[in-house]
């Protein structure tokens with residue numbers, strides 16, 4: 001009702017536009033055939049057998065060990081799936097077994113150390129209310145709540161937490177089940193090498209059963225926004241975020257309208273006001289249909305993009321000067337904007353660029369993107385500090401992440417065009433000393449991957465130390481293990497070792 005009133009108050013043209021966007025929205029994503037698994041991109045239909053785990057962790061461990069023995073005996077590959085929001089088949093392997101970890105979602109909170117022990121299948125949407133009850137909040141996570149802990153650790157995610165390394169820095173330890181059935185606790189002092197390989201390891205070294213995560217206080221933040229020329233974004237960031245230790249969340253947004261394409265930016269940041277008491281109320285975000293219509297109406301539509309840019313400040317999740325709890329802000333669902341229509345899909349890219357090359361990369365995006373078919377719907381900017389925990393870091397020094405959200409068709413020509421665009425943007429990022437993020441489409445060439453991640457061949461060699469039969473596989477591994485000139489692929493025929501009991 002409120003949404004309707006707002007729409008009507010906007011005038012006839014915007015109201016008609018938003019109504020059409022709303023009417024054109026599909027109700028749900030099309031169902032796949034049974035026996036066919038996919039990920040959020042809907043571009044990876046893969047014949048697989050899915051095994052779901054129960055909630056009893058002891059029984060699950062037994063079941064997992066039996067399954068690994070069976071997989072080894074039958075030379076069947078195993079892929080591990082959380083919420084499946086990776087986009088390149090990172091949870092899929094043809095004719096393999098897919099472990100659905102989502103029921104593995106137990107939680108325990110230690111009130112002395114403030115550490116959360118959490119099953120790897122738990123999503124942030126489950127964790128945030130649990131911590132909220134205790135006056136605590138997640139330290140580092142993505143900007144939405146749909147992802148699992150296992151998936152988040154395995155890509156080493158990051159979000160709106162400024163001037164911090166990615167999530168690995170908040171992990172005290174993980175328990176990992178290896179291909180041979182051993183259960184190891186890994187931390188910075190115990191099984192240290194495996195700790196760095198599993199975090200950001202894309203499910204290739206073993207199954208993360210659970211993790212001990214540092215938490216932070218749930219606090220009340222007040223919201224601030226600075227709008228200006230995109231070229232000044234880094235100066236504004238240094239002035240408002242770096243210079244103020246009270247800032248605890250921050251992100252930027254670039255204008256994607258045709259008339260001012262990547263020319264304007266907003267810096268959005270949140271400063272701490274005071275602690276939020278336990279069980280601080282979290283309200284359901286309102287006006288969802290209206291916000292979704294504003295977003296959908298911007299797809300492939302010049303007028304809709306301008307309308308969205310003009311409106312979204314007022315309709316965004318927070319109002320200038322308002323107070324919100326950290327948990328409230330971080331508990332947003334991506335359902336607000338996820339595509340449901342067949343024949344198209346939304347695809348993310350992310351590039352991590354040194355601050356001094358921010359403008360050069362922005363100008364490269366301005367030139368390259370309009371030459372392609374994909375429709376750029378959103379750009380957010382994040383800051384991330386160097387990651388010294390993982391073996392395969394995307395942030396080897398401080399970087400600004402450009403998160404690009406595209407809509408594209410699913411036809412082969414659309415895929416080919418997106419492949420060309422992705423390769424061009426990776427090239428631009430690499431020229432500027434930047435890297436790109438690995439959980440998205442597998443369009444990078446194997447050479448590009450190795451330029452961005454020079455440790456990748458060593459990463460593959462170490463995988464064989466921990467998983468000599470290459471039991472844990474996914475499409476990411478299958479695409480990029482090629483061309484490294486050693487015996488990967490011949491390793492499969494080794495004798496099957498039996499599961500051992502816990503040996504950390």
Ligand SMILES: Cc1cc2nc3c(=O)[nH]c(=O)nc-3n(C[C@H](O)[C@H](O)[C@H](O)COP(=O)(O)OP(=O)(O)OC[C@H]3O[C@@H](n4cnc5c(N)ncnc54)[C@H](O)[C@@H]3O)c2cc1C
Nearest residue numbers: 082083084085086142143148150151154157158202203208
């Ligand atoms: C709409 C959207 C917004 C996003 N926003 C952000 C963002 O703000 N910041 C960011 O950093 N990323 C972002 N991402 C990327 C996201 O963080 C990754 O795709 C992440 O992996 C999603 O978690 P998941 O539970 O869906 O993982 P999945 O896709 O299920 O799995 C990802 C990888 O983790 C492995 N894995 C999963 N569980 C386990 C386990 N228990 N043990 C071992 N391996 C496991 C899988 O095998 C796979 O290789 C976004 C993605 C989408 C679609």
